[in-house]
Amino acid sequence: MYGPVLPPQLGPAPGSLAWGRRSATVGVGRDDLVSGEAVALDLPPANLGLRILSGLIDVVLSLGILWGLGWLLDKVFFDVDAALTAALGVLCLVTAVVVVPTTVETASKGKSLGHLIVGLRTVRDDAGPIGFRHALSRALLGVVEIYSCFGFPALFTAAISQKSKRLGDMLAGTYVIRDRRRLEVPAPVDMPPQLAAWAGAADIATLPDPLAIMIRRFLGRREAMRPEPRERLARQLIFDVAPFVAPAPPPAPDEAVLCAVMAERRRRDSERLVREERLRERLLR
Numbered sequence: 001m002y003g004p005v006l007p008p009q010l011g012p013a014p015g016s017l018a019w020g021r022r023s024a025t026v027g028v029g030r031d032d033l034v035s036g037e038a039v040a041l042d043l044p045p046a047n048l049g050l051r052i053l054s055g056l057i058d059v060v061l062s063l064g065i066l067w068g069l070g071w072l073l074d075k076v077f078f079d080v081d082a083a084l085t086a087a088l089g090v091l092c093l094v095t096a097v098v099v100v101p102t103t104v105e106t107a108s109k110g111k112s113l114g115h116l117i118v119g120l121r122t123v124r125d126d127a128g129p130i131g132f133r134h135a136l137s138r139a140l141l142g143v144v145e146i147y148s149c150f151g152f153p154a155l156f157t158a159a160i161s162q163k164s165k166r167l168g169d170m171l172a173g174t175y176v177i178r179d180r181r182r183l184e185v186p187a188p189v190d191m192p193p194q195l196a197a198w199a200g201a202a203d204i205a206t207l208p209d210p211l212a213i214m215i216r217r218f219l220g221r222r223e224a225m226r227p228e229p230r231e232r233l234a235r236q237l238i239f240d241v242a243p244f245v246a247p248a249p250p251p252a253p254d255e256a257v258l259c260a261v262m263a264e265r266r267r268r269d270s271e272r273l274v275r276e277e278r279l280r281e282r283l284l285r
């Protein structure tokens with residue numbers, strides 16, 4: 001049997017249901033990305049070991065590029081003065097440790113060669129793809145914390161950071177995730193036929209993401225629960241949903257009401273997104 005779906009403090013004490021009051025509810029984990037289906041997609045950060053391995057691969061690649069550029073420079077500009085040689089050497093260094101990593105991560109939406117081999121990806125703190133600004137910030141600070149200080153600042157900050165962030169990640173507002181992690185998204189909740197008419201006419205406010213996630217988790221795991229805890233949790237969730245729904249539903253099992261609310265909210269949200277997309281297309285013509 002699954003563990004507890006809800007925190008012990010969730011929901012008010014049993015009593016009369018307050019349909020339509022739209023009160024607040026509980027929180028959700030910081031590492032959860034909430035999808036449009038009210039599903040918490042867990043995107044935990046990559047562990048420190050994988051980050052170290054990926055970083056070593058990237059450092060070796062950068063040093064290889066630097067050596068190659070230096071060799072080419074020596075062959076092409078072997079008879080120039082020392083000042084020009086020094087300037088070209090700095091240009092090669094900047095190209096190897098800043099320009100190439102920034103270009104690669106920007107073009108691949110967060111993947112360096114080390115990330116690609118290990119199976120990692122750099123994303124924004126909101127789990128979106130990174131852009132040029134993020135990649136450039138990480139590369140510039142990487143010159144100091146990785147190459148100039150032999151990686152000790154990066155290792156220390158990643159070890160104490162909640163998301164294994166190095167200084168470049170903190171500056172850019174990014175972190176690294178396991179890109180090969182498979183996300184399993186539950187199937188959409190079906191509308192109970194006996195509640196379809198009521199749900200279509202009811203005023204169902206947008207549920208807070210934490211509450212919607214709790215309901216989705218319960219509905220997805222209810223078959224593995226014992227009857228008494230299952231009934232108790234369903235009733236508890238009804239108390240939390242009631243403030244966001246008016247009028248009260250016709251007599252029906254609590255689980256059926258939860259299914260109806262989630263299915264109707266999904267339908268309305270999908271229609272709203274379609275309308276917004278059509279409006280955006282008309283405005284951009």
